Amino acid sequence: xxxxxxxxxxxxxxxxxxxxxxxxxxxxxxxxxxxxxxxxxxxxxxxxxxxxxxxxxxxxxxxxxxxxxxxxxxxxxxxxxxxxxxxxxxxxxxxxxxxxxxxxxxxxxxxxxxxxxxxxxxxxxxxxxxxxxxxxxxxxxxxxxxxxxxxxxxxxxxxxxxxxxxxxxxxxxxxxxxxxxxxxxxxxxxxxxxxxxxxxxxxxxxxxxxxxxxxxxxxxxxxxxxxxxxxxxxxxxxxxxxxxxxxxxxxxxxxxxxxxxxxxxxxxxxxxxxxxxxxxxxxxxxxxxxxxxxxxxxxxxxxxxxxxxxxxxxxxxxxxxxxxxxxxxxxxxxxxxxx
Amino acid sequence: xxxxxxxxxxxxxxxxxxxxxxxxxxxxxxxxxxxxxxxxxxxxxxxxxxxxxxxxxxxxxxxxxxxxxxxxxxxxxxxxxxxxxxxxxxxxxxxxxxxxxxxxxxxxxxxxxxxxxxxxxxxxxxxxxxxxxxxxxxxxxxxxx
Numbered sequence: 300x301x302x303x304x305x306x307x308x309x310x311x312x313x314x315x316x317x318x319x320x321x322x323x324x325x326x327x328x329x330x331x332x333x334x335x336x337x338x339x340x341x342x343x344x345x346x347x348x349x350x351x352x353x354x355x356x357x358x359x360x361x362x363x364x365x366x367x368x369x370x371x372x373x374x375x376x377x378x379x380x381x382x383x384x385x386x387x388x389x390x391x392x393x394x395x396x397x398x399x400x401x402x403x404x405x406x407x408x409x410x411x412x413x414x415x416x417x418x419x420x421x422x423x424x425x426x427x428x429x430x431x432x433x434x435x436x437x438x439x440x441x442x443x444x445x446x447x448x449x450x451x452x453x454x455x456x457x458x459x460x461x462x463x464x465x466x467x468x469x470x471x472x473x474x475x476x477x478x479x480x481x482x483x484x485x486x487x488x489x490x491x492x493x494x495x496x497x498x499x500x501x502x503x504x505x506x507x508x509x510x511x512x513x514x515x516x517x518x519x520x521x522x523x524x525x526x527x528x529x530x531x532x533x534x535x536x537x538x539x540x541x542x543x544x545x546x547x548x549x550x551x552x553x554x555x556x557x558x559x560x561x562x563x564x565x566x567x568x569x570x571x572x573x574x575x576x577x578x579x580x581x582x583x584x585x586x587x588x589x590x591x592x593x594x595x596x597x598x599x600x601x602x603x604x605x606x607x608x609x610x611x612x613x614x615x616x617x618x619x620x621x622x623x624x625x626x627x628x629x630x631x632x633x634x635x636x637x638x
Numbered sequence: 639x640x641x642x643x644x645x646x647x648x649x650x651x652x653x654x655x656x657x658x659x660x661x662x663x664x665x666x667x668x669x670x671x672x673x674x675x676x677x678x679x680x681x682x683x684x685x686x687x688x689x690x691x692x693x694x695x696x697x698x699x700x701x702x703x704x705x706x707x708x709x710x711x712x713x714x715x716x717x718x719x720x721x722x723x724x725x726x727x728x729x730x731x732x733x734x735x736x737x738x739x740x741x742x743x744x745x746x747x748x749x750x751x752x753x754x755x756x757x758x759x760x761x762x763x764x765x766x767x768x769x770x771x772x773x774x775x776x777x778x779x780x781x782x783x
Contacts, residue, residue: 349744449741451708452758453717453724453733455660458653492644502648506639540651549639 304518306485306511313480314423316595316632317430317473318368319588322360324439324465327577327585330566335589336466337364343440343465351389354438357467357581358383358394361588362434365469369430376400376471377428380418382411383436383580384463385445390436394467400432409504409533410487411435412468412584413607413628419472420481420630429474436467437579446497446614457498461535461562461578468584470592477635479595483519484630487511489611495622497612501538501562501575504608507625508534508542512606513550515629523557527600527634530591531627532583532607533562535576561586583607595634603632660721667716667723675700675727697728704732709740734758 301309320337328339338360347353358381366373382405383390395402407414415433422428442463443450472481490507508531516522523529534542539560546552561583562576587605594600606629612621639647675696682692707713713733717724724730738757742750756763 444741448758449737451711451714451733451737451740453708453714453720453730453737455655455718455721458655492639493641494645494648499648499652502652506644537648537651537653541647544647544651545639545644 303483304514306488306514307518308421308484308486310420310424310481310483312424312474313482313633314420314431314472314474315476315478315480316592317471317476317478318365319468319470319592320361320364320368321468321585321589322357322364322466323581323585324357326439326462326571327464327466327565330571332565332586332590335593336585337361337589340465343438350438350441350444351385352393354383354385354390354436354441354467355393355396357438357465358390358434358436359398361436361467361469361585362394362398362432365432365434365471365588369471369473371430371471373398373400376430376432378403378419378422379432379434380405380415381432381434381436382406382415384408384442390438390441391434394436405435407607407626407628408609408611409437409578409580409583410607410609410626410628411580412532412587413605413630414486416470416472416481416587416605416630417484417486417628419470420484423472423474426474431472432469433472434467434469435580435584437463437465437581439463439465439579442579456574457496459496459499459501459537459575461500461533461575462566462573463579464533464565464577464582464585466579466581466585468581468586468588470588479592479635480633482631482633485511485515485518485628487627487629489624489626491622491624493622495617495620497610497617497623499537500578500610500623501535502541503610503623504534504625504627505538505541506545507627508538508606508608509545509549511627511629512542512604513546513552515604515606515631516550516552519631523552523554526557526602526604528591529554529558529604530587530606531558531560532586532605533576533578534560534608535562535578536568537575538608539563564590595632598635601634603634605630605632663719664721664723664726667720668726669723671700671724671727671729700728701732704729705736708733708736731759731762
């Protein structure tokens with residue numbers, strides 16, 4: 300079995316990330332990563348009549364550009380794994396409507412992009428696809444509409460709340476070529492530590508991240524210092540601090556200086572009103588597909604553990620008083636050429 | 639990690655809302671809205687409205703003003719700072735009706751706007767009317783002189 304330890308899968312053929320593209324909204328385009336993104340839309344409506352259509356446009360922008368950058372035609376993509384936050388994977392379904400690419404919709408909340416990378420790598424590694432696509436998106440306005448209050452409602456947000464990123468990110472994974480490689484991965488377990496506040500998702504997700512990262516390090520017999528970067532998406536400031544805490548007490552592991560979080564990278568919390576940071580599938584998707592991929596390609600980052608975290612509640616279960624079940628999926632990447 | 643221990647850690651790691659700042663904002667903005675109400679009352683009285691009509695006109699004016707500010711996307715920006723200052727007066731109620739009405743217009747005037755209009759204000763109306771009925775019943779049975 301191509302498995303290591305309890306939960307880690309080995310991609311023996313080390314699929315290559317051939318290209319990546321990220322498309323974001325206005326607020327993200329005013330953040331510290333502005334110069335990294337491929338598209339910055341001037342307004343969040345993106346010329347669409349509804350927020351759902353706007354998010355589908357983001358999906359199309361990221362997907363078509365990623366395929367273009369890989370020098371491919373959509374018909375050459377054997378399979379795509381895509382997901383978003385909306386009911387029935389609305390943005391992904393409508394974004395892919397005209398593309399005629401075999402599509403498998405995923406739901407993993409904010410962990411969707413890591414899961415999509417894992418699935419795409421698995422298909423390429425197993426020889427089921429020469430080219431696979433991983434994509435995820437979210438939109439501040441469509442997410443608020445589905446999960447929270449109407450946009451124009453005059454309320455105050457909690458200090459622990461994260462802002463859903465308006466953005467989409469896509470990567471093309473191939474069996475041959477040069478570029479960063481996906482060498483291993485891990486599918487997460489549902490972790491629920493009884494946090495039920497939907498305005499504090501970072502705290503709900505941190506134990507899931509700790510479980511996946513902790514077990515991954517045990518399976519692979521590695522320590523944080525072996526990596527150039529351990530990246531979560533998206534715990535925000537509250538969740539990131541709690542992750543360090545839980546990893547230390549449960550796994551006796553200190554993340555030290557190699558740790559960062561996509562939700563903390565995409566916004567400037569001092570200048571932008573985002574409370575605990577960014578969240579949403581589009582956050583880690585757009586950050587990974589641009590900044591992280593570029594640094595991996597350039598060899599600036601040589602070994603990265605990317606762990607996407609998701610809070611899997613629905614507005615219904617929150618109203619029913621349920622706590623928030625969370626999950627974290629991880630993929631390990633190596634920069635530049637295969638070692 | 640035990641759930642109990644984690645709950646404590648979450649509590650310590652989660653920053654609280656700035657209570658004093660929020661209270662000051664609420665006091666000032668809420669007070670300003672009431673002051674505006676008084677000024678409108680004086681104006682309508684001066685224009686000849688009697689004591690029953692003037693307060694109604696004041697309420698109507700504040701509701702229309704809130705609806706307009708909500709429609710052009712300004713109200714939520716004020717309320718973000720003002721908090722209870724805009725929520726407690728009649729302005730909060732008006733905003734809670736208009737904001738879903740605007741948001742769900744893309745799902746149709748009937749199935750969107752009309753259906754969703756009272757999603758936030760509905761409970762206030764339901765329990766407000768229930769409490770009024772109960773009070774009326776008690777008054778009718780025991781306090782009617």
